[in-house]
Amino acid sequence: MRRFMIPALVGLLVSSLIPATAAASGGGEAPGGPGVRPSWLPANKTGFGTARDRASNVWFTLQGGQLSEVYYPDLSTPSVRALNLVVSDGRSFASVDSAARAQQVRRTSDDGLTYEQTITDDQHRWKLRKTYVTDPARSTVLIDVDFTSLTGRPYRLYAVADPDLTNDGSDDTAAANGATLLSHDAKTAAALTAQPAFEHASVGYAGVSDGLTQLTKTFGLKDYASAAKGNVLLTGQTTADGVRSRHVTLALGMGAKDSDALGNAKASQRQGFRDTARAYDAGWRGYLRTVSRVPSSVKTKNERDLYQASVLMLAASEDKTHPGAFVASPSMPWRFGNNDPAYSPSGTYHLVWPRDLYQIATGLLAAGDRGAANRSLDYMFGTQQLPDGHLPQNTNVDGKPYWPSVQLDETAFPIVLAQQLGRTDAKTWQGVRKAAEFLLSYKGENGLASPYTQQERWEEQDGYSPSTIASVIAGLVCAADLAKHNGAAADAQRYLAAADKFKADLTKQTVTTNGPLSKDPYFVRLTKDGNANAGTKYNLGNSSLTKDQREVTDAGFLDLVRLGVYAADDPVIRNSIKVTDAQIGFTTPKGQFWHRYTLDGYGEQPDGSPWDYTFPAESRATYGRLWPLLAGERGEYDLANGDHSSAARRLRDLGRVSSSGDTMPEQVWDENAPSSQTGFPPGTPTASATPLAWTHAQYVRLAWNVQRGAVTEQPAVVRCHFLGC
DSSP states (O other): OOOOOSOOSOEEEEEEOOOGGGGOBOOSBOSSTTOSOOOOOOSBOSEEEOOSSTTOOOEEEEETTEEEEEEOSSTTOEEEEEEEOEEEOSSSOEEEGGGOSEEEEEESSTTSOOEEEEEEOTTSSEEEEEEEEEOTTSSEEEEEEEEEESSSOOEEEEEEEEEOGGGOTTSEEEEEETTEEEEEOSSOEEEEEEESOOSEEEEEETTTTSHHHHHHHHSSOOBOOEEEEESEEEEEEOSOOSSSOOEEEEEEEEESSHHHHHHHHHHHHHHOHHHHHHHHHHHHHHHHTTSOOOOTTSOSHHHHHHHHHHHHHHHHTBOSSSTTOBOSOSOOOGGGGSOOGGGOSOOTTSSBOHHHHHHHHHHHHHHTOHHHHHHHHHHIIIIIOOTTSOOOSOBOTTSOBSSOOOOHHHHHHHHHHHHHTTOOSHHHHHHHHHHHHHHHHOBOTTSOBTTOBSSOTTSSOOBBOHHHHHHHHHHHHHHHHHHHHTTOHHHHHHHHHHHHHHHHHHHHHHEESSOTTOSSOEEOSOBSSSOTTSOOEEEOSTTOOEEEGGGOOBSTTHHHHHTTSSOTTOHHHHHHHHHHHHHHEEEETTEEEEOSBTTOOOSOOTTSOOOOTTSOTTOOOOOOOBBTHHHHHHHHHHHHTTOHHHHHHHHHHHTTSOOTTOOOOSOBOOTTOOTTOSSOOTTSBOSSOBSOHHHHHHHHHHHHHHHHTSOTTSOHHHHHHHHOO
16 A cells, blocks of 8 residues: 655644744745645545535545545646644644544435544544535535544644645645635635634645644744745644634635635635535435436445445536546546656546546436436547547546547447437437547558557557457447438448458457467457467566466456347357456455456555556566456346346445445455555455546446346347347
8 A cells, every 4th residue: 555654745733732932923935945746645535525516616535534636627637635634732742634543434424425534543632523515606625623632631723735736736836814825826726714714824835844844843833924836835723722612614715816716715614614515415415316216226225325425426527617528536546646757747547538438427327317428428529539530548628638549449439328328410420420430440550450459448458359349349330320310321331341340350359269278269358460369479568477368368358248249148258257257356255356357467566555657577566456347347247148146246246345435446455465464455445546437337337237137238239230139
C-alpha cells in the first residue's frame, strides 16, 4: 500500500490551549516559496459525492480519514488536493487526523451521497466526526465538524486546505484576509471559511511555511498574510476547543475568481449546513424515484445499500457541463498521481473512455435511467467521435483526446448501444455509419487490417483480440440493422458480410489447437500475427515477462457469448473457461475472482508499494491483482448458459468487495498479498482506482440480469443473425 509521510500537507489540527505568545501573528509574505512539488493522494477513495443539481459544479472524494481531491469546474479537473482535522497540546504532540488508525466512514442514508467520517485519536485524546455534502445551489463543499475532547482538556482546532487549482498545484497564490482564506491561479479560485469564523488565518508554502508543517514541528502557528506563486496551503484556527465549543462548519467555495469563490462559501454558510444537507439529500432521493426500484436479486440490506450506492455513484460520475460525459473514476492511481512531467496535469482516471462509458450506460439503462444512456450515446457520437469515424482511447470531459491509441472496441460499442436504444434517427445514423466504415477500413501502422487493433481492452497490446473482435462483429451487425432503418440496404449487406468474415476468421486468429495450456482448443488473450497456432512471443508489459502468445489467456472471449456471436455451450468457449479458471482464477474468502490475463503486471509491487511504469521488462517488479468486475462478466456468461444459481453467487461475491463507504474498486488483493505484512486480506480493495464506475455498472447490470434471468444487454439482432432467434 502506498506510504505517505504524515505531513500530508493538509489537515485540521487540534492543539491544546497554549500561551497567546505561541500563536503570535507574524503577517507579511510566507517564506520558502515555491514549496515542495505537489502530488495527489492515493486512489482508494472511500467516498464520492456531489449534488444532483447542475448548478453545483463541484465533486468531493474521501480517502484515508480526510477530504481528498475536489473537482471543479468539471470532472476532469481536480482543483483541491485535500482538507483534514489534527491535535496538539501546544507542547509535546501534534497528530493529524488522517494518520489516526481508528477511522470509520459511511453513507448516512441508503438513498443519498452524504458521507460521515469518524476519527478517534490513537491515544484517545480527541474524537472528530465530519459530515460532507455539496451545496445544490452553488459550487461549495460543506463540512460539518463535531469535535470532542476525550480528556476533558480544551484543545485548539485548525483547518488546513491544500488547493491544487486547475489540476496544477505549482502556480497558486494564497492570501489570508481577516477570517477568510483565499487562493487562486489564472482560471480558478478557492475560499475557505468557518462558522463560527476563524480566530486566526495563515497561508504558506507546502513543506516549508504552511500551517501543517508549522504545527507538527512547533505546535504553534505563525500567521502569514500572503504566499505568491507556488504550492500553497491555507490554515485557519477555529473557535472549537472540544469542551466548551464542539461544533464548526467549514465551507470550501470554488469559483472562477476570488470573489466568486468567497461568495459561494459565504452564501452556503448563511444557508447553514442543515438546510443545505436537506436539499442535497432531497436531490438524490428525487433521482432514485425516477429509476427502477432495487431488484429482488440483491438479497441483504448491505447488498441493497450497495446497489443504490452504485446507481447514485454512476449518476454522480456524469459531468454537469458536458452531459453524457461519465468519467471512469475520480482518482489517480499510483504513478499517475505523482505529477511527474509524464502525467502533469493529471489525466487518468478522471477521463471518459468510450468503452467504460458503454458499460456505465448499459448499467444505468438496466437500472431504468434511459436518459443517461441516451446522453452517453449523444456524447460519444456528438463530442468524442473524430472526423474519420473512430472514437479516441479517452478524452477529457470536453471531448479533447488525452491518449490517442486506437482501440476498435471503443468505436464498436457506441454502435451496439445505439441499436440497443433503438436510435434509428438520421443524426445517430450518421455517427453509426462513420464508425462502421472505420471498423471496415482501419489499418494499423504495420499494415495489418481490421479486426487487428492497435490496442485491445486492457490498453497494452496490439493484435487480434477475441474481446475486441467480438465487439467489432456485434457492432457491424447492429450497424446493418440501423442501416436498414435508414434505407441504406447496400451498407447493411456490406456490414453483415464483413461480420460473417470476421467470425469465420476468428478461430484461426485467436483459437489455438496446439497450445500448452490444454490438449483441446482454447482462446488465447490475443495473437500478434493472426495465427493462434504460431509460437510468436511478446512481452506482456508492466515489468512482466516475454511469453509465447499461446501461453497467455484472459476471459475476454466471454464477450463472444454476451454479445450473441457464440453460443454459451460452444465447446471452445467451455474449454477456454476451464483454462482461464486454472490459469488466472483465484478463490478468496469473498468469492472467486480473476486476473486480467496471465502474469499481469498492472498493480502494486510485492511489498505493496505503488505500481510504476519505469520498471524494466522481465523484472516482474509489479503484480496485477484480481479484478472484481470480471466476476460480473462471468455471471453474465452463467446466465447465458442457463446457470442461474452460479450467476446469483457471482452477484453476491461482487457485492462483497466494496469499502465501508460503498465504493467498489478496480482490483482486490489476491494470492500475492504484500509480503510479511498484515492488513491485506485476499478479496479486499487494493489502492487501485476506486470507485471504478465500470465495477459499479457491472454490479447494477448483473443484478438486473439475474433478476430477469437473461443477459439483457445482448443485442437480439446479433444473436438472431448467428444463433437463430
